[in-house]
Amino acid sequence: MVATPDWVKKAVFYQIFPDRFAIGHHQAIAVAQQPKLEPWETPLTVQGYKGGNLWGVIEQLDYLQELGITALYLTPIFQSACNHRYHTHDYYQVDPLLGGNEALQALLTAVHEREMKVVLDGVFNHASRGFYFFNDILENGPHSPWLDWFYIEDWPLSAYDGSLPANYRGWVDLRALPQFNHDNPDVREYLMRVGEYWIAQGIDGWRLDVPDCVKAEGFWAEFRRRVKAINPEAYIVGEIWCDASPWLGGDQFDGVMNYRFTEPTVAFTIGDRLQKEHLRGEEYRPYPALNADAYGEKISQLLQRHPWEIQLTQLNLLNSHDTARLLTLANGDRPSVNLALLLMFTFPGAPCVYYGDEVGLAGGADPDCRRVFPAKTDWDLDCWEFYRQLIALRHRYQCLQLGDYKILVTAGMGYAFQRQYGDETLIIAVNAGDNVTEISLSPEILDLDKIERIESIFTTDSQIEIQQTPSVLSVTMPPQSGKIFRFGHQE
Amino acid sequence: MVATPDWVKKAVFYQIFPDRFAIGHHQAIAVAQQPKLEPWETPLTVQGYKGGNLWGVIEQLDYLQELGITALYLTPIFQSACNHRYHTHDYYQVDPLLGGNEALQALLTAVHEREMKVVLDGVFNHASRGFYFFNDILENGPHSPWLDWFYIEDWPLSAYDGSLPANYRGWVDLRALPQFNHDNPDVREYLMRVGEYWIAQGIDGWRLDVPDCVKAEGFWAEFRRRVKAINPEAYIVGEIWCDASPWLGGDQFDGVMNYRFTEPTVAFTIGDRLQKEHLRGEEYRPYPALNADAYGEKISQLLQRHPWEIQLTQLNLLNSHDTARLLTLANGDRPSVNLALLLMFTFPGAPCVYYGDEVGLAGGADPDCRRVFPAKTDWDLDCWEFYRQLIALRHRYQCLQLGDYKILVTAGMGYAFQRQYGDETLIIAVNAGDNVTEISLSPEILDLDKIERIESIFTTDSQIEIQQTPSVLSVTMPPQSGKIFRFGHQE
Structure with a gap:
């Protein structure tokens, strides 16, 4: 019998890219008061930090509640030498730029007082070059006690010089992202404990980064058992772009980031308006255009593919930090974007608003889709109202949930x-x-x-x-x- | 008025190099159960780990108390990708190989139950390549918010490839040890908080690594004020090889590692037996040989140089992890080593036994002076008894303290x-x-x-x-x- 968290079925999520959402005025940074940040208003750079933080998220909770948001999904917040923080440096520390562990505790308290939820992004497939156990290998070479934590193929390693072979396995061959060896019981246990730790600290779920890359037998089933043992209502949602059936039998994830809903919905509503130059790679194919019949066929297939209990806790989205924003993909055509929104907010599964979409923020492929949240003077207020009304309907009608x-x-x-x-x-x-x-x-x-x-x-x-x-x-x-x-x- | 901790005046210290002292059987490693360690009995290597840990220290407390030890000085224990752990990766985490923060808390409890003390080694002059704030610079280059935490001189940095200019300042030009910019108020505050944090956690003092390299105005005076505000009896002892007068006026350190006592004492007792091939660098000059008159002259000068209250809390030693063991320096001549010990245990200031010396462990310059603690079958029991008796006298006679x-x-x-x-x-x-x-x-x-x-x-x-x-x-x-x-x- 498949069981998924009831609260997710009724939730409206809001995805936040913490560096770009809001800078808190309350207490910017606990440890370091004067980091050299990029000015908020200037165009973003690939590697620069804008300095958004969790104090800023706390200060925007009124705003989010007014919009109707009931749950936050934060892209990674753990200490990481990267503005998107998918390069984890320390799984037990919230990034100092974000306010550290203190700010997360304050956020959890504030969110829970409002009966809202927080889901964090767990990057458990790979670590970073500065991650302690990998760094020890860089420092000590074959003498490191942690060789079996990663896939070391030859010596010497070249972590930073791209002209030499890396000699270790990185996620999609990126040497910045050394791939964990999940078959090592120590690695497995280490990551399981991270999963447990933050649930015990009060987070309401995990969004799992590229979980299909973790091949170790039974890894995610164990993860689910251990996380749910601490909080049976914790939400576990995987980032799976392809057919997610292997993970959605009820023993692993409660849902996935439902790009399989996004693709036909965009193909149907945006159609040939879609600006293909903003697409990257082959994982996400929101074209060619679909007519209603073809759209219906795709949706039927999707709905038949997984248990109904899972359908109700899928995470439905129209864009994310990994895609161009739909408004830009649609060449600014608001009506077609609005139809896509209408279809999302009336679809089974929890809709997820990517920060800024609700005020008409534009942006092409990564990193352009990660612009700072705009000043109020630049908001599209009609857009905001459109979101607000659809979210209100979503909450009002149980049949939509x-x-x-x-x-x-x-x-x-x-x-x-x-x-x-x-x-x-x-x-x-x-x-x-x-x-x-x-x-x-x-x-x-x-x-x-x-x-x-x-x-x-x-x-x-x-x-x-x-x-x-x-x-x-x-x-x-x-x-x-x-x-x-x-x-x-x-x- | 100069005030130093009374307990230090009566203490007998024992310096432990944690990777080499003892492997605990109770709970070897909290997180990682199967690190690939060097076998305990095989000759050590420069970069290998033997796997001694804090659980092992706890299990040896009976042994240390029988010897008469009342205080431990541990070389660094914070997370570090290096067996000596002077390359700090995280100032807030005890190294996982040592048992993590859990093991330190257990050690503090066990030590304090015996009315013993623990002093930790604070490496606040430099960090390591994997240290988060420096790692961010390696990852993000000029975009890093933390450039001012270190001394960046040009781009690109070359942290690992010695054939290219490092382009940042390292301690004694070592690129493994990026030098902090202590003039940055954030860096200063960060390090001050580390100092405060562990005192608040219950440690009894700080041994400060190369504190003379920290040039920022008033740094150590502020450190003293903040540490003593939490625990007025905390011991602050600097690693100063040269004349320590600038730091021993009473406003900074309670004492230094008293190599200025070691040098003449070794020159007098070991004399021309000294094996110069085991000496490194110019900092430590325990030769040429001295006669009694010259020895007395040096000792008089030393005792006149600093306030008496400071003299009583100097840390007196005959060797350390930074020097050859005296037994080896003396070419194995036990009688001359014993005279040096007699002079140390009767000198003002706290004597400090370097682990293993008491059972006759030999060893040349670093890293040979960091051999594993020998099996009981290899102990020199006469040596042990000699130590035990001198330590007992030290405790019995207040005039020696x-x-x-x-x-x-x-x-x-x-x-x-x-x-x-x-x-x-x-x-x-x-x-x-x-x-x-x-x-x-x-x-x-x-x-x-x-x-x-x-x-x-x-x-x-x-x-x-x-x-x-x-x-x-x-x-x-x-x-x-x-x-x-x-x-x-x-x-």
């Missing part, structure tokens, strides 16, 4: 589906095309005797027309429009 | 002095030469009306003859012999 997902109509670029939970039913209709589309819903499609009483609860376009008879509901949708209506058959 | 030091006779290689405290007086007589010497003490020299009642309390040689009349005390001393007698004028 827990209800069945049933595709009703796929016609050209017109797509309609139903979310139903108990007596509560919502219909979501979308026209992602450039032409007017009419979506017709019969009592048979809706599994009703006759069509009664409908109520519009959200619309992207006031021009959408609804015509209703007892035998048909017909929605005439202008280009790039979407609507949610409540369809009561409970009376 | 607190009494005035008065040179009575210097004649050829014959040397006699008096320690007096209240009504308690001891006379120590030494013949460091290869010929029989007679030392004569008159009532005038002894500041007495007449000579009465003497009692031998320790002797290295049963052939020493004492002839006594009311007007003269005459001691006929065979070559390389020494004696302590109690000279009571209290009755």
Whole structure:
């Protein structure tokens, strides 16, 4: 029997890249008061630090609550000699620039007082060149006691000089990221204890970085058992870009970063507007364009692929620190982005807002997608309001959190589906095309005797027309429009 | 008014090089159970780890107490990618090979239950290549926020490739040891907090590594104020090889590693037996040979150089992890080493036994002086008993801890002095030469009306003859012999 955390099913997440979200005024940095940071307003650089910190996150909790956010996912916060902090230097220390362990404890307290949650990013596949156990190998060569913690292939190692062979294994051949040997029981135990430690300290879950790269037998099943033994409601979500079925049987992750939802949703809503120059690599393929039928097919496949309990705790997203922002990918076309948002906030699984998206922050591929959170004068307030309303609906209607997902109509670029939970039913209709589309819903499609009483609860376009008879509901949708209506058959 | 810790005046220290002293059976390593260590019995290598740990120290406390030890000085124990651990990687973590912070807490508890003390080695002049703030510079180059923590001279840095200029300042030009910029207030504060932290955790003092290299104005005076504010009885002892007067005015250190005592003492007792091939550098000059007169002159100068309160809390030693062991320097000549020991244990200031010396462990210059503590079958039990007796005397006679030091006779290689405290007086007589010497003490020299009642309390040689009349005390001393007698004028 698959069990996943109930709170995640009802959560709306907000992903924060801590260096770029907010600088706290309360207490910037516990240890070092005068680090040489890049000015907040200047264009970012690949290696520079802007100095956002956890005190800043605490100060923005009012803002996030007003938006409707109930859970934070922070990209890595442990001590790391890198602004994205995926190069862990110390798994037991929060980065001093972020405020250190003291700031995390303050954040956990503040977040939990608001009945919100915090999920941290666990980078357990690889470490960094400065990580103690690897650094010992750099310092002592074959005399190091920790050779078996990594994959040493020859001597000497060349950690910093790219003109010589590294002679050790790095993640995707990056010498900055020495790959752990998870078959070493000491390494395994070390990482398990890190996982346990921070759960015991009060975090509400782990987002796991590239967990598919960890090949050791039973590693993630053990991780789940040990983490859940401390907090059965802890959320474990993997970063898996490909088919995640091997990890989503219920014994490992509660969900994944659901790029498999993102891809067809972007392909359907953004279509040929997509600016391919902002794509990187082959992992993420939000094109070619899809029509409604093809979109429905992809969504059906996705929903059939994993247990329903897992579907409800997937982490749904439209972009992240690893992709261009959708607004930029869509060449600034707000209506198509809004349709994608409508589809995300009405999809099973927890929606996740990438910091700044809600105020219209743009950005191409990494690192451009990691710009600082803009000043209020630069906010797109319509965008913010759009997010706020969708998030409010997500919280208001249990069927959006827990209800069945049933595709009703796929016609050209017109797509309609139903979310139903108990007596509560919502219909979501979308026209992602450039032409007017009419979506017709019969009592048979809706599994009703006759069509009664409908109520519009959200619309992207006031021009959408609804015509209703007892035998048909017909929605005439202008280009790039979407609507949610409540369809009561409970009376 | 100069104030130093009273407990140090009465202490007998034992210096431990933790990797080589003892492997605990209780719990070898908290995190990593299977490090690849060098076998304990095989010859040591420059870079290898033997795996001694703090659990091992705890298990040897009975042994140390039987010897009479009351305080431990541990060479560095913080996380470091180096077997001597002078390359600090993390000032807040005890090295995992040593048992981590858990083992230190257990050691502190066990030591304090026995009313013993622990002094740690603070390496605050430089860090290591893996130290987070320096590692960030290696990783991010000019973008690092921490450039001002060190002395960066040009780009790129070459931390590991010795064929290129390092482009940053290292202690004695070692690129493994990046030099802190103590003029940066953040660095200063960081190090001050480390000093405070471990005192608050319960350690009893700091031995400071190369503190003369820290040039920042007022650094050690502030360090003293902040440490003593937490524990006024904390011991602060500097590693100063040259004239330590600038640091021993009472506002900085309570004492130094008293190589200025070692040098003449070795020159007098070992003399031309000294094997110069075991000497390194110019800092430590225990030769040429001295006669008693020259020895007395050096000792007088030393005792006049610093306040008496400081003299009583100097750390007196005959060798350390930084020198060849005296036994090896003396070409194995036990009698001359024993005379040096007699002079040390009767000198003002706390004597310090370097682990293994008490069982006759040999060893040339670094790293040979860091051999593992030998198996019991290899112990020199006479040596051990010699130490035990001298330490017992040190504890029994307050005059050895607190009494005035008065040179009575210097004649050829014959040397006699008096320690007096209240009504308690001891006379120590030494013949460091290869010929029989007679030392004569008159009532005038002894500041007495007449000579009465003497009692031998320790002797290295049963052939020493004492002839006594009311007007003269005459001691006929065979070559390389020494004696302590109690000279009571209290009755």
